[in-house]
Amino acid sequence: MAAARFILPASGNIDGVKLCNGGSVTDLVKGLLKCGQRLDEAIISYILYGALLGLQHLHNNRIIHRDVKGNNILLTTEGGVKLVDFGVSAQLTSTRLRRNTSVGTPFWMAPEVIACEQQYDYSYDARCDVWSLGITAIELGDGDPPLFDMHPVKTLFKIPRCLIKDFEKRPSVTHLLEHPFIKEAHGKDLALQKQLAKLLREQKPHLASVVKSRHETMYTRRPYHVTATEKYSLDDDLVNLEVLDEDTIIHQLQKRFSDLQIYTYVGDILIALNPFQNLNIYSPQFSKLYHGVKRSSNPPHIFASADAAYQGMVTFSKDQCIIISGESGSGKTENAHLIVQHLTFLGKANNQALREKILQVNTLVEAFGNACTAINDNSSRFGKYLEMMFTPTGAVMGAKISEYLLEKSRVIKQAV
Template sequence: MSQKKITLAIRTLYGLYPYKSSMIGLESLGDPSENWDIVETIGKGTYGEVYKVTNKKDGSQAAVKVLDPINDVDEEIEAEYNILKSLSNHPNVVKFYGMFYKSDNSSGGQLWLVLELCNGGSVTELIKSLIMHGQRLQEPVISYILCSALLGLQHLHNNRIIHRDVKGNNILLTAEGGVKLVDFGVSAQLTSARLRRNTSVGTPFWMAPEVIACEQQYDSSYDARCDVWSLGITAIELAEGDPPLAEMHPVKALFKIPRNPPPTLQKPEQWSRSFNHFISQCLIKDFEARPSVTHLLEHPFVKQAHGRDVALQRQLAALIKEQQEVGCKTKTRHKRINTRKTLIVESCPDDDLVNLEFLDEEIIISHLQKRYDDLQVYTYVGDILIALNPFQNLSIYSPQFSKLYHGVKRAENPPHIFATADAAYQGMVTFCKDQCIIISGESGAGKTESAHLIVQHLTFLGKG
């Protein structure tokens, strides 16, 4: 058997990520009413409504994200403010005009983030509108958009900032065909003492495998190349209108991404070899082997935009104008999550709660009760196995069952503790890494018996 080991542990995790209070005082921010008038609503952001505003002094227009109501500046808002304040001086990063606070004692105050108005919409809106009308973005235009995004990311990475939520909806377009990165609410600062991060955050379909791994393996980390993976997924989105796995519930996608092979275009033969190769380079699963944004700027697919940027910008501007005249507006359905703060769980067929469309205590108990009445004592929640003590002997622990669960895909058999033990063993052998199985439960729940059953299956596998 491998020298790596499987550990059984019972432990409680709490207080791992204490919140650090904000350094920005609301009282220090100016009143937006002195400078800006709201014209119309233009969208909805991560935190609140987005409006078009006009400057009272010079008539210039901007966009404002209004966070309403608010009593304090939380860590994500503060991160976005600090990045915009110091790094928005780049042609491919949205310009920042300031943060303001409008107090209201009765309903709570409003925080205003005033940004450059990108009235061309997002690249997601553009591609969905094109596809709806039987068209698609041509590769040179895709190359121009990706080149612009890479330049913006290079600016961030050179200043030790990881975006962590690169996707079509966070790449905005100006009416003139400019390309701007936006939404830095979950961006992270890398320091000399901390060159990697270990918080699992982003929009599920675009999240890199190493970012997802941080939710399950607390010793995992990642660096700025997680943005490269997200850009590869965005490249597929620009070609096809949706990211891979878009038809799945986001949490199920989180379980699939680390386990599936790197995604590709659905019909690669319809696209150039250069575009396919660019995507494959972005989507190398081992981030240590994945190229940086600086290396990707030298990729042949991206370099085709060099020297043609003015013409391609005009071509993109014409496309934007054409689609806006058609008047097709699409709404995104992909939400960002921070899995350390938010656990979205919706579940699939009977044996996995990850696909339940609605989730509350009553639904979970009802679902488990129904299975328990049918003597189905095991239920998955993604990688977690719920075991209900049947208080009777069940004939499902014989060597024949160990053979049934040996080295097969989890979906091929009903939930079982042998599947959990088998997954740990296969992970140990395949990746040569220690594995840990945490067993938790109330007194009498069956923790000791579960540990015995895991050891029984491991003994079968190790022939010891």
């Protein structure tokens, strides 16, 4: 659709005549909070009911709004609820039932919409509006969406890592209209409309002094301008930086490396720089330090990554996988040793001989598959898949190598 603003009332009909002079629901909520009050749950139910009827009309006509938020739900002085602003809406067709453009206002964007920025085979359907309306429901109660105090770009890293992300399991707008909370507004439309109109009249003197929050709708590929101080402020997790480009990452890693901080997070990824010297940060005391604590409690460390995988396995009873990748000499072999070391510590094997065998399996395999190169005296000439088995309670049972890809030609002879 062309970028334009339309008004969609709760009745589900397009109406661009009636003026929404009651302001947005965001303005109303912030005005109440300024007076030390909150929006009554019955009114929240009524507002969401009106927004859902508007979305149902859109979805029935194969239109995705893609920017549902408090600022786009306007009120009339009579207490009417209207869904507005179709600037980034999308029309679905019989040949194109999904979209793959990552667009919207970050705080309200559904995880599957954000994923389309990096995963070009991803797509989404009208249920992305359901996620956005859920965030709007939180906004109506608290005055702001979750993560509102964070830079918008940072939220694009955080949102895909929270709550249930499988939108195929998310209810449709029609199903939500039957939700017990929404059904509270059924049959009470006129009474709640009058109650909302009265509230708007009472709040009118305060609404004029409310500072309007402008959360900008954006395509996620659009860059943000930040100062050098913001760009280069050091942080354990580079996701928290205002800009995450190659220059910034290199600067961060160089600065941290000069302080012998060889580990750095980028979201769920751990970057490890080989210090080419022995660091006393891998003793059993350090294993205890990183056991079962929040990641933010300690500096980045390979033990934290191993501990996160272990806790995920025990808590959710699901297999976990750690992938180690990097250039020759970057420290892959050593970090693999450290992960196994920490996992055997966490597994608390009663059989000391079993623990020692697991720890020595890497050394044994390397004896067959490592070679000296121009840049690495102990370069791995193979790829392996090491499996560690645990009991349901988390005790280590054993380990095995199920894949072993040896580059024989590079082990037995030199290149000409």
